[in-house]
Amino acid sequence: MTTVVSPATPHPFEAVIQRLEQGQSMLPDSPTNLLEVVGILESYGRVLNAYEINLRYIADQQFLVLFPFFKYMNGDVTLPRLLKHWWHDRINYEFSEYCMKAMLWHGGGGLDAYLDSPEFIERANQAIAAKTAGNFIVQGFNKLSPEFLLEQVRQMCYYRALGQFWEIMSRMFLTLADRYYRGEIKSIPDVVHHVKDGLVADAATPITYTVNIKGKAYDIIPKSVGLTFLVDTAIPYVEAVFYRSLPFMGTLSYNAQAQQVPSDQGDFVYGALYADPIPAGGAGIPPTLLAKDMIRHLPPYLLEYHKTFGRGESDLSVKAIQSFQKSMFCVTSAAILGLAPHPWDTADPAERATNRKHFEAWVDRLVESGSRLSRVQD
Template structure:
């Protein structure tokens, strides 16, 4: 048996841009409809749904309970400071919330969609001023920092707003992926086109869900993302998430030179192609590769049916996380497919 499995050594058969456009406009799926693909996509999304549940809970906890905390050393504990929880955390018997933060930073940095436009508005600046005035009366450190660095706290508030919005987005997606697994189990979903349609219907149903975020300071409720901002699930969070995480992403340490003279990274963020849909699965579990954290989280929640399918292929358990990454990539093509279809007036 070769050291590198034959199925991982092949010519690049990826379709070109024109073919992608043709398939999308024709209402076809980007992923080929096969029984193996159906098993991979449904089961890996079931695992992902369970992981997203934990990610969502923690991001919302961070945004609401760790808001403007200068030393958030317990931010991954979801408010449970018991010795058992801390011990499991220190022994790394836990979900890797660092990957959730990586996705949040990608969204925050690429800054697309209506939420970013609202961040630049005078209304948001007024909200920040009210929040900072209320917070610094109770926090001497923030009272000292704000006059010295007037742009620092508003930037932290923008980051917290992105964190909370991503938590709300993942709450919907977690429920949707777990519902998809249940639909496949009872025979309602039997093909890749049906998977795409199921996800699209879920996205469309949640499209108009309002994205709101407020914090409580000294018993006073203050809005960060108020209802008046008019932010909604699909246009202002889901689509920017797909663009930032699936398409653009950020270059991983150790895979490309960060030396500006080497010119290996485009100076134009719109040209970035480091997202999940472009990712090479082989570096999974390598140092500095953030999706490795997600692959480990998904491995902990892997359905037995998919786990057995992996054991029977290539190096069994030896490259299971690489195979999870490949299945996850296929599933993200389906999610992207559904998101694009959901923004079109008709197939």
């Protein structure tokens, strides 16, 4: 008797996995998707440039300033700038701090491990002693609560590390736009490989942090620690900001009795790959701040495209978030390809099978946790 073997049930997102196996993107390739992704990444690159300048300013110039009233001014405190700031005619640096706090809270990577090490604590306490010298009130408070200022230094390290990370990403996205204008970027796979190549090229760039206090330099994160761009900032950033992030105030209750926020930190799914563009366009929700910033820097061709559907310019925040999500699925695809156990174009059947499991695991996580992967397939 002949036994009939039924063919294996195809993966519900087989087309997505096959694109990854071919070195492409979770986002389908189309002229419209290319226009949206490159355009929004050009805008995002300019916004990130502003964010990283401010993050590095805070880390370098506002070190242990407990009431940093002018931290968003980058040292240029003038009446015209203050008026624009109060009128909210400015970059929303609050969003960059939201991302920084997500990274600080979720941790991961060598930076997180180093900030709990005896070496860090010794270096941080030296800087704290220098900064608080002569300030008996703060010194007394620090003796009563020795972890408070130490935690502030940890936060400063994340300001600095995220600033360095975004400096590289900003340059990468703006270079992508330049290549697009020159006709070198012609498809979504081209975008993915541009980002992947950029991640690999800067993988070993050191992450360091030195603060100057009263004319003396204090190495909080010296180069000798060995922290690098890809492993210690890029991968933790994807995990913390693209996947987990933090619940948006006003949409969920943080009251433990309400049980609206997951009790397990690993169950958080509030990142860029999950956000609903409709509530994300509402006031008080962090991604709305990013949307407003990107709208200020949209290239003309993308602005004109957004005017052609929906409500024209009146729902630009929602459209910007939708385009941004598409671009983040491309960036995530680049990271997934870069983390694959073997080159995506390997001819070895065993290596291809191992890669397949790697791609399936990432796609399954996105599907099972309710990301917007299915929505960007349309």
